Amino acid sequence: MYESPYRRPLITGDDTTYKKISDDIIIPVEAKPTQWWYMGFAVSLAFLALYVWAIGYLLWNGVGSWGLNKTVDWGWDITNFVWWVGIGHAGTLISAVLLLFRQKWRTAVNRSAEAMTIFAVVCAGVYPLLHAGRPWVIYWALPLPNTYGNLWANFNSPLLWDVFAISTYLTVSVVFWYVGLLPDLASVRDRATGLKKKMYGIFSFGWNGSAKAWSRFEIISLILAGLATPLVLSVHTIVSMDFATSVIPGWHTTIFPPYFVAGAVFSGFAMVLTLLIVARKAMKLEAYITLNHIDVMCKIIMVTGSIVGSAYITEFFIAWYSAVEFERYAFVNRMFGEYWWSYWAMMTCNVITPQLFWSQKLRRNITAVFIISIFVNIGMWFERFVIIVTSLHRDYLPSSWAMYSPTWVEISMYMGSMGLFFTLFFLFAKYVPVIAVAEVKSIMKTSAEKYMKITLEKDKAEESAQHSHESHHA
Amino acid sequence: MSQKFVLGYFDDEETLMHAIEKINATGTKIYEVYSPFPIHGIDDLLGYKRTRLSVAAFVFGCIGFSLALFMQTYMLGLDKWRINIGGKPYLAWPDFVPVTFEGTVLITALGMVFTFMWVNEFFPGATEKQPHPRVTEDLFVIAIKSEDAQGSDVQSIMSSNGAMEVKEEEVSL
Numbered sequence: 001m002y003e004s005p006y007r008r009p010l011i012t013g014d015d016t017t018y019k020k021i022s023d024d025i026i027i028p029v030e031a032k033p034t035q036w037w038y039m040g041f042a043v044s045l046a047f048l049a050l051y052v053w054a055i056g057y058l059l060w061n062g063v064g065s066w067g068l069n070k071t072v073d074w075g076w077d078i079t080n081f082v083w084w085v086g087i088g089h090a091g092t093l094i095s096a097v098l099l100l101f102r103q104k105w106r107t108a109v110n111r112s113a114e115a116m117t118i119f120a121v122v123c124a125g126v127y128p129l130l131h132a133g134r135p136w137v138i139y140w141a142l143p144l145p146n147t148y149g150n151l152w153a154n155f156n157s158p159l160l161w162d163v164f165a166i167s168t169y170l171t172v173s174v175v176f177w178y179v180g181l182l183p184d185l186a187s188v189r190d191r192a193t194g195l196k197k198k199m200y201g202i203f204s205f206g207w208n209g210s211a212k213a214w215s216r217f218e219i220i221s222l223i224l225a226g227l228a229t230p231l232v233l234s235v236h237t238i239v240s241m242d243f244a245t246s247v248i249p250g251w252h253t254t255i256f257p258p259y260f261v262a263g264a265v266f267s268g269f270a271m272v273l274t275l276l277i278v279a280r281k282a283m284k285l286e287a288y289i290t291l292n293h294i295d296v297m298c299k300i301i302m303v304t305g306s307i308v309g310s311a312y313i314t315e316f317f318i319a320w321y322s323a324v325e326f327e328r329y330a331f332v333n334r335m336f337g338e339y340w341w342s343y344w345a346m347m348t349c350n351v352i353t354p355q356l357f358w359s360q361k362l363r364r365n366i367t368a369v370f371i372i373s374i375f376v377n378i379g380m381w382f383e384r385f386v387i388i389v390t391s392l393h394r395d396y397l398p399s400s401w402a403m404y405s406p407t408w409v410e411i412s413m414y415m416g417s418m419g420l421f422f423t424l425f426f427l428f429a430k431y432v433p434v435i436a437v438a439e440v441k442s443i444m445k446t447s448a449e450k451y452m453k454i455t456l457e458k459d460k461a462e463e464s465a466q467h468s469h470e471s472h473h474a
Numbered sequence: 475m476s477q478k479f480v481l482g483y484f485d486d487e488e489t490l491m492h493a494i495e496k497i498n499a500t501g502t503k504i505y506e507v508y509s510p511f512p513i514h515g516i517d518d519l520l521g522y523k524r525t526r527l528s529v530a531a532f533v534f535g536c537i538g539f540s541l542a543l544f545m546q547t548y549m550l551g552l553d554k555w556r557i558n559i560g561g562k563p564y565l566a567w568p569d570f571v572p573v574t575f576e577g578t579v580l581i582t583a584l585g586m587v588f589t590f591m592w593v594n595e596f597f598p599g600a601t602e603k604q605p606h607p608r609v610t611e612d613l614f615v616i617a618i619k620s621e622d623a624q625g626s627d628v629q630s631i632m633s634s635n636g637a638m639e640v641k642e643e644e645v646s647l
Contacts, residue, residue: 018510018612143549152549156559161572168576172583179587182596183610187510190607205591206600209609211520213594214512219527220590224583231579238572438610442511445487 006456008292009449010105011440016287016448018441022187025435028283029188030196033430036282044422051416054409055130063133065409072392072404077131079384080414083267084124084421085166085239086260086380089232090268091117092173095180096228099221104447105296107439108288111184112279113272114177115432119424120271121170123417128162130413158241165238172231176224182207183217183438236264243387250330250391255318259311263380266304266350269297270376275425277370279434288435291364298363301376305354308383312351326396334390338403342382343390349379476646478620479505481605482632482639483613487513489636490614494519496635497616502626505617506647508609527589534585535578542577546570603647617647 011021033041058065068075091113098106129135141163143153153160186207189200207213240260243251273294280289319331334343353375362368394401428434445451484490487509494516497504504520507513517524550556551565558564591597605615618628620642632640 022510022611143545151555152553152557154557154559155546155550155573156562156566156569158572161576164573164576168580171580175583175587179590183511186602187610189602190610201602202599204602205596205598206594206602207596207610208602208604209508209510210604211507211509211513211516212522214509215517215522216525216527216590216594218512219525220586223528223531223586227579227583230575234572234575234579241572438511 007447007452008290009447009452010108010290010292011288011444011448012290013287013448014450016444016450018444021288021441021444022191022437024285024287025433025437025440026184026188026191028429029431029433030191034282037426037430041423041426044419044426047416047419048423049419050412051419054412054416055126058130058409058413059135063131065407067405067407067410069402069404071395071400071402072389074131074388074392075404076385076406076410076414077127079381079388080417081124081127081131082239082260082384082388083381084120084127084417086236086264086267086384087271087377088117088120088124088169088173088268089236089261089264090272091115091120092169092228092232093265093268094272095176096225096232099225100229104443105293107443108290108293108435109272109276109297110439111177111180111432111436112276112428112434113268114173114180115425115428115434116271116275117173117268118170118177119421119428120268121166121173122424123421125166125170126417126420128166158238158245161238162242165235169231169235172224172228176228179217179220179224180436180439181432183209184433184436187437188433233261236260248391248395249324249326250334250387252327253315253318255311255314259308259315262304262307262311263350263383266301266308266354267376267380269301269304270373270380273297273301273369273373274377277366277373279429283429283434285435288440291366294366294369295360295363298357298369298372301373302354302357305350305357305376309351309354312347329394330391333394334386337390337394339386339390339393342386346379346382346386349375350383353379476644478642478644479605479647480618480620480623480629480640480642481645482616482618482628482637483606484616484637485612485614486636487614490616491516491519493616493632493635493637496631497618497628500626500628500631502618502628503622505619505622508604508606508613508615508617510610510612510614527586527593530589531582531586534582534589537585538578538581539574541581542574543570545577546573605643605645605647617645 066075066077068077091110094106094113095110095117098110129138132138132141141153141160143155155161182204185200185204186209189197189204192200237257237260240256244253244256246252276289277294280286316331319327322328334340353372356362356368356372362372389404393404482493484493490507490509491513494504494507498519507516507520509516547565547570556564604610605617606613609615616632616637623629629640629642
C-alpha cells in the first residue's frame, strides 16, 4: 500500500529490518531483567502487600472502617472505581477504534495500552465488590435461580447493568488482547530453547504464521475491534448512568454518558503516556514509540480535554438555566462550598493543562508531556471525587449535611491498587513483548524512516524523469 | 503426519508475491505460504475465499441477543415469582437495552474466538505446523506438495525469482 513519504516516520533509524524489529522488542523478554525492573517490581509488591493488608482489615472489620457516613455513602471507593475504569478506556480505543480507522501508529502502542486496560479494569472491579459489603455473596448480583423463592436480580437498575458491562468488558478485552498476542508468543517460542520454548509453545496455541491463519487473524481482529468499539462506549455510558438515573442534584444530568466517555478516554491516554514514556526509555524502545506517537496521543488528550472542559461549562449553564433551586445550589456549592479545593484542582488539571498541547514544542518535549500527563491523571481523579462527594455531602435536608474524609484504609487501598496495577504491568513487561512485533513489521515498508527515504528518492527520480520527458517534448 | 514438500525460502514479501504469481502462471497448486506478518493481497493470489468467520459472528450475535433478551423478559415478566417494583411495568423494554447489548457482544466475542481457534486447530499446547521456526521472525516460505510439484519447474522458478534457498524436505504441515 502506498503511504506518502512526507508523513512522519513511525519507526526511526537507518538499519531497520524484520530481524532487528524482532530483536529489539523480544530481547527484553529473553534477557534477565535489569536492576531497574527489580527495584520497580519490589516497590510495586510492597504496595500490593499494603493493598492486601488494607483489604484484609476491611473484610475483618467491615465497611465501617471507611470514612463513609449516612450522607456521603459513596466516597473514595466509587471514585477509584470510576477512575480505574476510565483509565482502561484508552487501551480499547487504541486497539479497537484506531484499528477500524486504520491508524498505523496504533501498532506500536496497542499491546501495552490494552494490557493497561485489563489491569485497570481488574483494579476497578475490586471496589464495587468490596463496597457491596459482603463480597462472599456477590453472586447474588448474578441472575442465578436461588432457594429464596426465585428472587431475580433487578434488570431495571443501572448498577446491575454495570455488573454486566464491566464483566463483558473485561472478558472481551482479555480475549482480544490474547488473540493479538498469539503471533508474538509464537515468535518468542521460535527463538527460545528448553523450558522457555515449551512454556511459550503452550501459550502460543500452535500459531504457525500460515497465510490462512493470518487471513482469519485479520478478520477476527476486525470483528473483535468492531465489537469492542461500541462496547467501550457502552461501559462508561453505563457507569455514568449509575449516577445519571438517580435523583441527586449534580448527578441527574443527561450530559453524563458522552461526558464520561470523553473523560475516560482523556484520562486513559494520560495514563498510557505516563507508562510509555517510562517504558520506552527503560526498555530502549525509542525507535518504535517515537516522538510522533507521543505527539498524536497528546493531540487526543487535547481534544478530549476540550470536550470535558466544555461539558463542565455546559453542566454549569444548564444548572442555572434549569431554574431548579437544588440543582443550582449543588453547582455553586461545588465551586465555592467546603470542597472548593477539589473543584478547582479538577478545573486546573483538566481544563487548563491539556490546552498547553496546542504547542507542538510541548507535545514533543518528553518531560513536559510526562508532567502534564500526571496532572491529567490527578485531575480526572478529582473529577470523580467532585461529582460524588460534593453532590452527596449537602443533600435536601440541611440537618443531614455532613463532611467526608477518607480513613487510612481507603488511602491504603488506593495506593495499594496502584501496587496491584504496577505489579501486573511489570510482569507483563517481563514476559510478553510489549509491542506487537508482527504488526510493527507489517508497517515497516511504508512507515519506517529507512524505507520512507527510499520511496521519497524513487518518487523524486520519477518526477524528474517525467519533467525531462515533458520538456523534451516541448 | 509428515509429508514431502518443496519449500522456497524468501526474505522479502515483495519478491515472495512475485514468485507466487510466477508459480500460479504454471498452474501448480501452492499448499500454503508462511510469513511473519499478514501480507496484503496474498489471499487473492492463493485463491483463498473470504473466510466465513463474519457469518459466524452474525449467528453468535443473534444467539447472544436472544438469550439476553429472553433472560430479562423471563425473570422480570414471565416468571411466577417476578418482582413487583413499586407497581411499575413488569416489562420495561428500554431498561433491557444495556444488558441485551452486553450479552450480544459477550456471546459474539467468545463464540468468535472459539471458532477462530477451532478452524485453525489452535489450542493450548498444540504443536506448531510450520516449515521453519524463523517464519515468525523474518522468513517467508512457499510450500508446495512434492506430488503437485512433479513435472513442473517450480524449483527453478523460485530460485530465479529471488528465493534464497529452495529444497525438498519431509515436514509436517
